[in-house]
Amino acid sequence: MRTKTIGLIAHTEKAGVAKLARDVIREFKERSLKVIVENQTAKIAKQKASGSIARIAQRSDLIVVLGGDGTILNVVAMASKNLKPIFGINVGSLGFLTTVNSSAYREVVDAIATGRISYSKRALLSVELRTNRRVLLSVHALNDAVISRGDLPRLIRLNAKVNGEALTEFNADGLIIATPTGSTAYSLSAGGPILSPESGVFVITPICPHVLTNRSVIVSDSSVIEISPGSTEFPTFLSVDGREPVRLPAKAQIAIRRARVMLQLGFLPDVSFFSVLRHKLKWTGSNV
Template structure:
Protein backbone atom coordinates (compact mmCIF):
# COMPACT_ATOMS: atom_id res chain seq x y z
CA UNK A 1 0.00 0.00 0.00
CA UNK A 2 1.39 3.40 -0.98
CA UNK A 3 0.27 5.35 2.06
CA UNK A 4 2.33 8.51 1.73
CA UNK A 5 0.27 10.46 4.28
CA UNK A 6 -0.42 8.86 7.65
CA UNK A 7 -2.85 10.37 10.14
CA UNK A 8 -2.64 9.89 13.90
CA UNK A 9 -5.34 10.20 16.54
CA UNK A 10 -4.27 9.61 20.14
CA UNK A 11 -6.15 9.25 23.40
CA UNK A 12 -4.47 11.78 25.67
CA UNK A 13 -6.20 10.36 28.76
CA UNK A 14 -4.10 7.20 28.56
CA UNK A 15 -0.96 7.08 30.72
CA UNK A 16 2.12 7.44 28.54
CA UNK A 17 0.16 8.64 25.51
CA UNK A 18 2.39 11.62 24.69
CA UNK A 19 5.60 9.59 24.92
CA UNK A 20 4.28 6.83 22.68
CA UNK A 21 2.88 9.42 20.27
CA UNK A 22 6.28 11.09 19.86
CA UNK A 23 7.91 7.72 19.21
CA UNK A 24 5.31 6.80 16.58
CA UNK A 25 5.69 10.16 14.81
CA UNK A 26 9.49 9.73 14.68
CA UNK A 27 9.12 6.16 13.37
CA UNK A 28 6.70 7.19 10.61
CA UNK A 29 8.82 10.14 9.49
CA UNK A 30 11.83 7.84 9.50
CA UNK A 31 9.93 5.65 7.04
CA UNK A 32 9.47 8.66 4.74
CA UNK A 33 5.80 9.38 5.51
CA UNK A 34 4.07 12.72 5.95
CA UNK A 35 2.39 12.69 9.36
CA UNK A 36 -0.75 14.69 10.21
CA UNK A 37 -2.92 14.79 13.33
CA UNK A 38 -5.93 16.53 14.80
CA UNK A 39 -5.95 19.40 17.32
CA UNK A 40 -6.17 17.23 20.44
CA UNK A 41 -3.34 14.97 19.28
CA UNK A 42 -1.23 17.97 18.30
CA UNK A 43 -1.67 19.45 21.77
CA UNK A 44 -0.03 16.34 23.25
CA UNK A 45 3.05 17.27 21.22
CA UNK A 46 2.84 20.93 22.25
CA UNK A 47 1.86 21.94 18.72
CA UNK A 48 -0.98 24.15 17.48
CA UNK A 49 -2.86 22.28 14.75
CA UNK A 50 -5.98 23.39 12.87
CA UNK A 51 -7.11 19.97 11.62
CA UNK A 52 -10.27 18.32 12.92
CA UNK A 53 -10.74 14.54 13.05
CA UNK A 54 -12.82 14.79 9.86
CA UNK A 55 -9.97 16.67 8.15
CA UNK A 56 -7.50 13.96 9.14
CA UNK A 57 -9.83 11.23 7.81
CA UNK A 58 -10.11 12.99 4.45
CA UNK A 59 -6.40 13.72 3.98
CA UNK A 60 -4.67 10.47 4.99
CA UNK A 61 -4.51 7.03 3.40
CA UNK A 62 -3.68 5.25 6.66
CA UNK A 63 -4.94 6.32 10.08
CA UNK A 64 -3.05 5.18 13.18
CA UNK A 65 -5.14 5.27 16.36
CA UNK A 66 -3.31 5.25 19.70
CA UNK A 67 -5.53 3.94 22.49
CA UNK A 68 -7.95 1.04 22.80
CA UNK A 69 -11.12 -0.08 21.08
CA UNK A 70 -13.01 2.84 22.64
CA UNK A 71 -10.61 5.37 21.12
CA UNK A 72 -10.98 3.75 17.71
CA UNK A 73 -14.78 3.73 17.97
CA UNK A 74 -14.82 7.40 18.94
CA UNK A 75 -12.59 8.25 15.97
CA UNK A 76 -14.94 6.39 13.63
CA UNK A 77 -17.93 8.36 14.94
CA UNK A 78 -16.14 11.71 14.69
CA UNK A 79 -14.57 11.01 11.30
CA UNK A 80 -15.95 11.01 7.78
CA UNK A 81 -16.63 8.31 5.19
CA UNK A 82 -15.30 6.83 3.04
CA UNK A 83 -12.70 6.31 5.76
CA UNK A 84 -8.97 5.64 5.42
CA UNK A 85 -7.49 2.28 6.38
CA UNK A 86 -7.17 2.14 10.18
CA UNK A 87 -4.39 0.60 12.27
CA UNK A 88 -4.90 0.58 16.03
CA UNK A 89 -2.00 0.60 18.49
CA UNK A 90 -3.39 -0.69 21.75
CA UNK A 91 -2.56 0.57 25.19
CA UNK A 92 -6.10 0.09 26.47
CA UNK A 93 -7.52 -3.19 27.74
CA UNK A 94 -8.65 -5.92 25.31
CA UNK A 95 -8.03 -4.18 21.99
CA UNK A 96 -9.93 -6.49 19.63
CA UNK A 97 -9.75 -3.85 16.89
CA UNK A 98 -6.05 -3.06 17.23
CA UNK A 99 -3.19 -4.65 15.34
CA UNK A 100 -0.19 -3.64 17.44
CA UNK A 101 0.89 -2.77 20.97
CA UNK A 102 3.45 -0.44 22.57
CA UNK A 103 6.16 -3.10 22.30
CA UNK A 104 5.83 -4.16 18.67
CA UNK A 105 4.35 -1.12 16.91
CA UNK A 106 7.60 -0.13 15.16
CA UNK A 107 7.95 -3.52 13.49
CA UNK A 108 4.25 -3.65 12.65
CA UNK A 109 4.30 -0.15 11.10
CA UNK A 110 7.28 -1.07 8.93
CA UNK A 111 5.64 -4.31 7.75
CA UNK A 112 2.29 -2.64 7.11
CA UNK A 113 3.87 0.16 5.06
CA UNK A 114 5.74 -2.49 3.04
CA UNK A 115 2.39 -4.06 2.18
CA UNK A 116 2.70 -7.02 4.56
CA UNK A 117 -0.72 -6.63 6.10
CA UNK A 118 -4.17 -8.17 6.43
CA UNK A 119 -6.97 -5.78 5.42
CA UNK A 120 -10.13 -6.75 7.28
CA UNK A 121 -13.24 -5.06 5.87
CA UNK A 122 -15.81 -4.54 8.62
CA UNK A 123 -19.53 -3.98 8.03
CA UNK A 124 -21.25 -1.01 9.64
CA UNK A 125 -24.87 -0.63 10.72
CA UNK A 126 -27.01 2.14 9.25
CA UNK A 127 -29.72 3.25 11.69
CA UNK A 128 -32.84 5.30 11.01
CA UNK A 129 -35.54 6.25 13.50
CA UNK A 130 -39.05 6.99 12.25
CA UNK A 131 -41.58 8.90 14.35
CA UNK A 132 -45.14 8.92 13.04
CA UNK A 133 -43.72 7.20 9.91
CA UNK A 134 -41.42 10.16 9.21
CA UNK A 135 -37.60 9.77 9.45
CA UNK A 136 -36.25 12.20 12.05
CA UNK A 137 -32.89 10.76 13.16
CA UNK A 138 -30.13 8.62 11.64
CA UNK A 139 -26.74 7.29 12.65
CA UNK A 140 -24.10 4.68 12.04
CA UNK A 141 -22.51 2.02 14.27
CA UNK A 142 -19.47 -0.21 13.99
CA UNK A 143 -20.15 -2.47 16.98
CA UNK A 144 -23.81 -2.49 17.91
CA UNK A 145 -27.17 -0.81 18.19
CA UNK A 146 -28.83 -1.13 21.61
CA UNK A 147 -32.47 -0.44 22.45
CA UNK A 148 -32.77 -0.56 26.24
CA UNK A 149 -34.83 0.38 29.27
CA UNK A 150 -32.83 3.47 30.10
CA UNK A 151 -32.71 4.58 33.75
CA UNK A 152 -35.68 2.57 35.04
CA UNK A 153 -35.07 -0.92 36.40
CA UNK A 154 -37.90 -2.74 34.63
CA UNK A 155 -38.58 -5.07 31.75
CA UNK A 156 -39.63 -3.46 28.47
CA UNK A 157 -41.50 -4.91 25.48
CA UNK A 158 -39.92 -4.60 22.06
CA UNK A 159 -41.54 -5.78 18.83
CA UNK A 160 -38.95 -7.03 16.33
CA UNK A 161 -39.40 -7.74 12.62
CA UNK A 162 -36.90 -9.22 10.16
CA UNK A 163 -37.52 -8.24 6.52
CA UNK A 164 -41.10 -7.30 7.38
CA UNK A 165 -41.83 -10.61 9.14
CA UNK A 166 -42.64 -10.56 12.86
CA UNK A 167 -39.91 -12.34 14.85
CA UNK A 168 -41.25 -11.89 18.38
CA UNK A 169 -42.07 -9.39 21.10
CA UNK A 170 -39.18 -9.45 23.52
CA UNK A 171 -39.82 -8.91 27.22
CA UNK A 172 -36.33 -7.98 28.34
CA UNK A 173 -34.02 -5.28 29.64
CA UNK A 174 -33.26 -4.47 26.03
CA UNK A 175 -32.04 -5.71 22.69
CA UNK A 176 -28.66 -5.65 20.92
CA UNK A 177 -28.18 -5.78 17.16
CA UNK A 178 -24.47 -6.40 16.57
CA UNK A 179 -22.12 -6.67 13.63
CA UNK A 180 -19.45 -9.38 13.56
CA UNK A 181 -17.07 -6.72 14.92
CA UNK A 182 -19.45 -6.01 17.79
CA UNK A 183 -20.09 -9.70 18.50
CA UNK A 184 -17.06 -9.71 20.84
CA UNK A 185 -18.37 -6.70 22.78
CA UNK A 186 -21.74 -6.14 24.54
CA UNK A 187 -23.49 -8.96 22.67
CA UNK A 188 -20.89 -11.47 23.88
CA UNK A 189 -21.39 -10.44 27.51
CA UNK A 190 -25.16 -10.85 27.00
CA UNK A 191 -24.65 -14.45 25.87
CA UNK A 192 -24.38 -13.93 22.11
CA UNK A 193 -22.06 -15.87 19.77
CA UNK A 194 -18.73 -14.77 18.33
CA UNK A 195 -19.01 -14.05 14.60
CA UNK A 196 -16.10 -14.08 12.16
CA UNK A 197 -15.61 -10.66 10.49
CA UNK A 198 -16.34 -12.04 7.01
CA UNK A 199 -19.35 -14.15 8.04
CA UNK A 200 -21.85 -11.84 6.29
CA UNK A 201 -24.35 -11.87 9.16
CA UNK A 202 -25.61 -9.80 12.08
CA UNK A 203 -26.77 -11.07 15.45
CA UNK A 204 -29.87 -10.02 17.42
CA UNK A 205 -29.29 -10.64 21.14
CA UNK A 206 -31.84 -9.94 23.91
CA UNK A 207 -30.57 -8.53 27.20
CA UNK A 208 -31.83 -10.56 30.19
CA UNK A 209 -34.99 -11.86 28.44
CA UNK A 210 -37.91 -12.84 30.67
CA UNK A 211 -38.66 -15.85 28.43
CA UNK A 212 -35.87 -18.41 28.67
CA UNK A 213 -36.38 -19.60 25.09
CA UNK A 214 -35.48 -16.13 23.75
CA UNK A 215 -31.93 -16.51 22.50
CA UNK A 216 -29.67 -14.80 19.98
CA UNK A 217 -30.83 -14.94 16.36
CA UNK A 218 -28.35 -14.70 13.48
CA UNK A 219 -29.64 -12.93 10.37
CA UNK A 220 -28.18 -12.21 6.95
CA UNK A 221 -26.48 -8.82 6.76
CA UNK A 222 -28.71 -7.95 3.79
CA UNK A 223 -31.75 -8.13 6.09
CA UNK A 224 -33.69 -5.15 7.38
CA UNK A 225 -34.29 -5.28 11.14
CA UNK A 226 -36.95 -3.13 12.78
CA UNK A 227 -37.41 -2.61 16.51
CA UNK A 228 -40.44 -0.86 17.96
CA UNK A 229 -41.20 -0.28 21.67
CA UNK A 230 -44.76 -1.27 22.52
CA UNK A 231 -47.29 1.57 22.57
CA UNK A 232 -47.21 1.95 26.37
CA UNK A 233 -43.42 1.80 26.74
CA UNK A 234 -41.92 5.14 27.81
CA UNK A 235 -38.31 5.84 28.79
CA UNK A 236 -36.75 3.57 26.14
CA UNK A 237 -33.32 4.60 24.82
CA UNK A 238 -31.36 3.98 21.64
CA UNK A 239 -27.56 3.82 21.85
CA UNK A 240 -24.95 3.35 19.11
CA UNK A 241 -21.57 1.95 20.14
CA UNK A 242 -22.08 3.05 23.74
CA UNK A 243 -22.38 6.73 22.88
CA UNK A 244 -24.92 9.27 24.17
CA UNK A 245 -28.43 7.76 24.16
CA UNK A 246 -31.40 8.95 22.13
CA UNK A 247 -34.75 8.87 23.93
CA UNK A 248 -37.44 7.00 22.01
CA UNK A 249 -41.14 7.68 22.26
CA UNK A 250 -43.72 4.87 22.37
CA UNK A 251 -44.27 3.60 18.84
CA UNK A 252 -41.01 4.97 17.39
CA UNK A 253 -39.63 2.57 14.81
CA UNK A 254 -35.89 1.92 14.60
CA UNK A 255 -34.80 0.49 11.25
CA UNK A 256 -31.38 -1.17 11.08
CA UNK A 257 -29.60 -2.20 7.89
CA UNK A 258 -26.07 -2.75 6.67
CA UNK A 259 -24.45 0.56 5.79
CA UNK A 260 -23.19 1.21 2.29
CA UNK A 261 -19.91 2.22 3.90
CA UNK A 262 -17.40 -0.15 5.49
CA UNK A 263 -14.31 0.23 7.69
CA UNK A 264 -11.02 -1.33 6.66
CA UNK A 265 -8.95 -2.38 9.67
CA UNK A 266 -5.27 -3.18 9.23
CA UNK A 267 -3.54 -6.08 10.99
CA UNK A 268 -0.03 -7.49 10.57
CA UNK A 269 0.10 -10.47 8.22
CA UNK A 270 0.80 -12.94 11.03
CA UNK A 271 -2.25 -11.97 13.06
CA UNK A 272 -5.46 -13.51 11.63
CA UNK A 273 -8.79 -13.02 13.41
CA UNK A 274 -8.87 -16.33 15.25
CA UNK A 275 -5.36 -15.73 16.60
CA UNK A 276 -6.56 -12.35 17.89
CA UNK A 277 -9.60 -14.05 19.41
CA UNK A 278 -7.51 -16.67 21.17
CA UNK A 279 -5.08 -14.09 22.55
CA UNK A 280 -7.65 -11.55 23.71
CA UNK A 281 -10.00 -14.09 25.35
CA UNK A 282 -7.01 -15.98 26.78
CA UNK A 283 -8.11 -19.32 25.38
CA UNK A 284 -5.29 -21.78 26.08
CA UNK A 285 -6.64 -24.56 23.87
CA UNK A 286 -5.94 -27.03 26.65
CA UNK A 287 -8.34 -29.12 28.68
CA UNK A 288 -8.55 -27.82 32.24
Protein backbone atom coordinates in the same frame (compact mmCIF):
# COMPACT_ATOMS: atom_id res chain seq x y z
CA MET B 1 -1.67 1.22 -3.49
CA ARG B 2 1.19 2.53 -1.33
CA THR B 3 0.16 4.52 1.72
CA LYS B 4 1.35 8.11 1.33
CA THR B 5 -0.42 10.09 4.07
CA ILE B 6 -0.88 8.82 7.62
CA GLY B 7 -3.50 10.34 9.90
CA LEU B 8 -2.64 10.12 13.60
CA ILE B 9 -5.35 10.20 16.27
CA ALA B 10 -4.81 9.42 19.96
CA HIS B 11 -6.81 9.03 23.14
CA THR B 12 -5.25 12.05 24.81
CA GLU B 13 -6.05 11.00 28.38
CA LYS B 14 -4.05 7.77 28.18
CA ALA B 15 -0.82 7.75 30.17
CA GLY B 16 2.30 7.93 28.00
CA VAL B 17 0.39 8.62 24.78
CA ALA B 18 2.11 11.98 24.12
CA LYS B 19 5.55 10.38 23.96
CA LEU B 20 4.20 7.47 21.91
CA ALA B 21 2.68 9.91 19.41
CA ARG B 22 6.01 11.74 19.02
CA ASP B 23 7.86 8.44 18.57
CA VAL B 24 5.40 7.20 15.95
CA ILE B 25 5.59 10.48 14.03
CA ARG B 26 9.39 10.37 14.06
CA GLU B 27 9.45 6.78 12.76
CA PHE B 28 7.05 7.58 9.90
CA LYS B 29 9.02 10.67 8.91
CA GLU B 30 12.27 8.67 8.85
CA ARG B 31 10.56 6.48 6.25
CA SER B 32 9.49 9.53 4.21
CA LEU B 33 5.78 9.16 5.00
CA LYS B 34 3.66 12.25 5.57
CA VAL B 35 1.88 12.39 8.93
CA ILE B 36 -1.09 14.67 9.66
CA VAL B 37 -2.06 14.95 13.33
CA GLU B 38 -5.51 15.49 14.82
CA ASN B 39 -5.90 18.72 16.80
CA GLN B 40 -6.03 17.36 20.37
CA THR B 41 -3.34 14.79 19.64
CA ALA B 42 -1.10 17.51 18.24
CA LYS B 43 -1.66 19.65 21.34
CA ILE B 44 -0.38 17.04 23.81
CA ALA B 45 2.41 15.84 21.49
CA LYS B 46 3.49 19.42 20.67
CA GLN B 47 3.14 18.88 16.93
CA LYS B 48 1.54 20.82 14.10
CA ALA B 49 -2.24 20.35 14.10
CA SER B 50 -3.98 19.33 10.88
CA GLY B 51 -7.65 19.40 11.85
CA SER B 52 -10.50 17.52 13.48
CA ILE B 53 -11.02 13.75 13.31
CA ALA B 54 -13.38 14.27 10.36
CA ARG B 55 -10.77 16.39 8.56
CA ILE B 56 -8.01 13.86 9.22
CA ALA B 57 -10.23 11.13 7.78
CA GLN B 58 -10.78 13.18 4.62
CA ARG B 59 -7.09 13.84 3.99
CA SER B 60 -5.38 10.56 4.99
CA ASP B 61 -4.85 7.22 3.26
CA LEU B 62 -4.58 5.35 6.56
CA ILE B 63 -5.51 6.35 10.11
CA VAL B 64 -3.28 5.16 12.96
CA VAL B 65 -5.15 5.22 16.27
CA LEU B 66 -3.35 5.28 19.62
CA GLY B 67 -5.71 4.17 22.38
CA GLY B 68 -8.20 1.36 22.86
CA ASP B 69 -11.18 -0.17 21.10
CA GLY B 70 -13.35 2.72 22.29
CA THR B 71 -11.03 5.19 20.57
CA ILE B 72 -11.52 3.37 17.27
CA LEU B 73 -15.31 3.40 17.76
CA ASN B 74 -15.14 7.17 18.28
CA VAL B 75 -13.01 7.67 15.15
CA VAL B 76 -15.45 5.58 13.08
CA ALA B 77 -18.34 7.72 14.34
CA MET B 78 -16.57 11.02 13.64
CA ALA B 79 -15.20 9.97 10.22
CA SER B 80 -18.66 8.89 9.01
CA LYS B 81 -18.75 8.54 5.20
CA ASN B 82 -15.08 9.55 4.88
CA LEU B 83 -13.90 6.51 6.83
CA LYS B 84 -10.44 5.28 5.85
CA PRO B 85 -8.52 2.10 6.78
CA ILE B 86 -7.56 2.09 10.47
CA PHE B 87 -4.67 0.50 12.33
CA GLY B 88 -4.91 0.53 16.12
CA ILE B 89 -1.98 0.59 18.53
CA ASN B 90 -3.18 -0.18 22.03
CA VAL B 91 -2.28 1.97 25.00
CA GLY B 92 -3.26 -0.27 27.90
CA SER B 93 -4.63 -3.82 27.72
CA LEU B 94 -5.01 -5.32 24.24
CA GLY B 95 -8.45 -5.17 22.67
CA PHE B 96 -10.27 -6.93 19.85
CA LEU B 97 -9.64 -3.98 17.49
CA THR B 98 -6.37 -2.58 18.85
CA THR B 99 -4.35 -5.78 18.84
CA VAL B 100 -0.77 -4.45 18.98
CA ASN B 101 0.89 -3.22 22.16
CA SER B 102 2.46 0.23 22.16
CA SER B 103 5.92 -1.31 22.68
CA ALA B 104 5.70 -2.73 19.13
CA TYR B 105 5.13 0.64 17.43
CA ARG B 106 8.34 0.37 15.35
CA GLU B 107 7.17 -2.97 13.94
CA VAL B 108 3.82 -1.39 13.03
CA VAL B 109 5.44 1.60 11.30
CA ASP B 110 7.78 -0.67 9.36
CA ALA B 111 4.91 -2.94 8.27
CA ILE B 112 2.88 0.06 7.08
CA ALA B 113 5.84 1.62 5.27
CA THR B 114 6.66 -1.64 3.45
CA GLY B 115 3.04 -2.53 2.62
CA ARG B 116 2.92 -5.66 4.79
CA ILE B 117 -0.27 -4.79 6.65
CA SER B 118 -3.20 -7.16 6.16
CA TYR B 119 -6.76 -5.85 6.31
CA SER B 120 -10.00 -7.32 7.60
CA LYS B 121 -13.17 -5.90 6.03
CA ARG B 122 -15.68 -4.99 8.75
CA ALA B 123 -19.36 -4.34 8.07
CA LEU B 124 -21.04 -1.35 9.73
CA LEU B 125 -24.64 -0.84 10.75
CA SER B 126 -26.72 2.00 9.38
CA VAL B 127 -29.10 2.97 12.20
CA GLU B 128 -32.07 5.22 11.52
CA LEU B 129 -34.52 6.45 14.15
CA ARG B 130 -37.75 7.86 12.80
CA THR B 131 -41.26 8.73 13.84
CA ASN B 132 -44.22 9.57 11.63
CA ARG B 133 -41.92 9.16 8.60
CA ARG B 134 -39.59 11.86 9.93
CA VAL B 135 -35.94 10.87 10.44
CA LEU B 136 -34.70 11.95 13.87
CA LEU B 137 -31.31 10.25 13.84
CA SER B 138 -29.15 8.56 11.21
CA VAL B 139 -25.77 7.17 12.28
CA HIS B 140 -23.30 4.34 11.65
CA ALA B 141 -22.13 1.71 14.13
CA LEU B 142 -19.14 -0.61 14.03
CA ASN B 143 -20.20 -2.68 17.02
CA ASP B 144 -23.89 -2.50 17.84
CA ALA B 145 -27.15 -0.69 18.35
CA VAL B 146 -28.71 -1.25 21.78
CA ILE B 147 -32.36 -0.58 22.63
CA SER B 148 -32.79 -0.72 26.40
CA ARG B 149 -34.83 0.27 29.44
CA GLY B 150 -32.27 2.73 30.78
CA ASP B 151 -32.05 3.07 34.58
CA LEU B 152 -35.58 1.92 35.35
CA PRO B 153 -35.53 -1.70 36.67
CA ARG B 154 -38.51 -2.91 34.61
CA LEU B 155 -38.81 -5.08 31.53
CA ILE B 156 -39.71 -3.40 28.27
CA ARG B 157 -41.52 -4.84 25.24
CA LEU B 158 -39.89 -4.53 21.84
CA ASN B 159 -41.41 -5.63 18.54
CA ALA B 160 -38.90 -6.94 16.02
CA LYS B 161 -39.31 -7.42 12.27
CA VAL B 162 -36.87 -8.80 9.70
CA ASN B 163 -37.46 -7.76 6.09
CA GLY B 164 -40.98 -6.67 6.97
CA GLU B 165 -41.94 -9.98 8.60
CA ALA B 166 -42.68 -10.15 12.32
CA LEU B 167 -39.99 -11.95 14.31
CA THR B 168 -41.37 -11.73 17.85
CA GLU B 169 -42.14 -9.38 20.71
CA PHE B 170 -39.22 -9.41 23.14
CA ASN B 171 -40.04 -8.91 26.81
CA ALA B 172 -36.60 -8.10 28.17
CA ASP B 173 -34.20 -5.51 29.56
CA GLY B 174 -33.34 -4.65 25.99
CA LEU B 175 -32.16 -5.81 22.60
CA ILE B 176 -28.74 -5.74 20.92
CA ILE B 177 -28.28 -5.75 17.16
CA ALA B 178 -24.61 -6.45 16.53
CA THR B 179 -22.23 -6.77 13.63
CA PRO B 180 -19.65 -9.60 13.60
CA THR B 181 -17.20 -7.07 15.07
CA GLY B 182 -19.68 -6.24 17.83
CA SER B 183 -20.41 -9.91 18.53
CA THR B 184 -17.42 -10.00 20.90
CA ALA B 185 -18.68 -6.96 22.84
CA TYR B 186 -22.01 -6.43 24.66
CA SER B 187 -23.76 -9.18 22.68
CA LEU B 188 -21.23 -11.75 23.91
CA SER B 189 -21.81 -10.66 27.52
CA ALA B 190 -25.54 -11.14 26.95
CA GLY B 191 -25.01 -14.72 25.77
CA GLY B 192 -24.76 -14.10 22.03
CA PRO B 193 -22.53 -16.09 19.64
CA ILE B 194 -19.12 -15.09 18.32
CA LEU B 195 -19.23 -14.29 14.60
CA SER B 196 -16.18 -14.23 12.34
CA PRO B 197 -15.66 -10.84 10.64
CA GLU B 198 -16.43 -12.02 7.09
CA SER B 199 -19.45 -14.16 8.02
CA GLY B 200 -21.92 -11.82 6.28
CA VAL B 201 -24.47 -11.81 9.09
CA PHE B 202 -25.81 -9.74 11.98
CA VAL B 203 -27.05 -11.04 15.33
CA ILE B 204 -30.11 -9.98 17.34
CA THR B 205 -29.49 -10.71 21.02
CA PRO B 206 -32.03 -10.08 23.82
CA ILE B 207 -30.77 -8.76 27.17
CA CYS B 208 -32.11 -10.81 30.09
CA PRO B 209 -35.29 -11.99 28.28
CA HIS B 210 -38.26 -12.96 30.44
CA VAL B 211 -39.12 -15.82 28.07
CA LEU B 212 -36.41 -18.47 28.18
CA THR B 213 -36.98 -19.44 24.54
CA ASN B 214 -35.98 -15.93 23.42
CA ARG B 215 -32.44 -16.45 22.21
CA SER B 216 -30.05 -14.81 19.76
CA VAL B 217 -31.16 -14.85 16.13
CA ILE B 218 -28.62 -14.61 13.30
CA VAL B 219 -29.78 -12.92 10.10
CA SER B 220 -28.14 -12.08 6.78
CA ASP B 221 -26.43 -8.69 6.68
CA SER B 222 -28.59 -7.92 3.64
CA SER B 223 -31.62 -7.89 5.98
CA VAL B 224 -33.51 -4.85 7.22
CA ILE B 225 -34.19 -5.12 10.95
CA GLU B 226 -36.99 -2.98 12.39
CA ILE B 227 -37.50 -2.43 16.12
CA SER B 228 -40.35 -0.54 17.76
CA PRO B 229 -41.46 -0.27 21.41
CA GLY B 230 -44.42 -2.50 22.23
CA SER B 231 -45.58 -0.06 24.90
CA THR B 232 -44.98 3.58 25.84
CA GLU B 233 -45.68 2.92 29.53
CA PHE B 234 -41.96 2.96 30.39
CA PRO B 235 -39.10 4.92 28.77
CA THR B 236 -36.98 3.19 26.12
CA PHE B 237 -33.57 4.30 24.90
CA LEU B 238 -31.32 3.81 21.87
CA SER B 239 -27.53 3.80 22.18
CA VAL B 240 -25.20 3.29 19.21
CA ASP B 241 -21.66 2.00 19.85
CA GLY B 242 -21.90 3.02 23.49
CA ARG B 243 -22.68 6.66 22.76
CA GLU B 244 -25.05 8.82 24.79
CA PRO B 245 -28.48 7.13 24.80
CA VAL B 246 -31.41 8.78 23.04
CA ARG B 247 -34.89 8.43 24.52
CA LEU B 248 -37.34 7.06 21.99
CA PRO B 249 -40.37 9.26 21.30
CA ALA B 250 -43.91 7.93 20.93
CA LYS B 251 -44.45 5.82 17.79
CA ALA B 252 -40.70 5.52 17.27
CA GLN B 253 -39.31 3.04 14.74
CA ILE B 254 -35.69 1.99 14.39
CA ALA B 255 -34.51 0.63 11.03
CA ILE B 256 -31.15 -1.13 10.96
CA ARG B 257 -29.36 -2.33 7.84
CA ARG B 258 -25.85 -2.77 6.51
CA ALA B 259 -24.17 0.57 5.84
CA ARG B 260 -22.76 1.34 2.40
CA VAL B 261 -19.42 2.25 3.95
CA MET B 262 -17.22 -0.41 5.57
CA LEU B 263 -14.09 -0.37 7.70
CA GLN B 264 -10.81 -1.91 6.63
CA LEU B 265 -9.16 -2.81 9.93
CA GLY B 266 -5.40 -3.31 9.82
CA PHE B 267 -3.46 -6.16 11.41
CA LEU B 268 0.17 -7.21 11.45
CA PRO B 269 0.86 -10.15 9.08
CA ASP B 270 1.07 -12.75 11.88
CA VAL B 271 -2.14 -11.62 13.64
CA SER B 272 -5.58 -13.05 12.82
CA PHE B 273 -9.08 -12.79 14.26
CA PHE B 274 -8.74 -16.25 15.77
CA SER B 275 -5.35 -15.56 17.32
CA VAL B 276 -6.88 -12.49 18.96
CA LEU B 277 -9.78 -14.63 20.22
CA ARG B 278 -7.40 -17.16 21.75
CA HIS B 279 -5.49 -14.40 23.51
CA LYS B 280 -8.43 -12.31 24.72
CA LEU B 281 -10.63 -15.22 25.83
CA LYS B 282 -7.68 -17.18 27.24
CA TRP B 283 -8.54 -20.29 25.27
CA THR B 284 -6.16 -23.18 25.84
CA GLY B 285 -5.90 -26.84 24.84
CA SER B 286 -3.62 -29.40 23.29
CA ASN B 287 -3.67 -27.64 19.89
CA VAL B 288 -3.19 -24.07 21.21
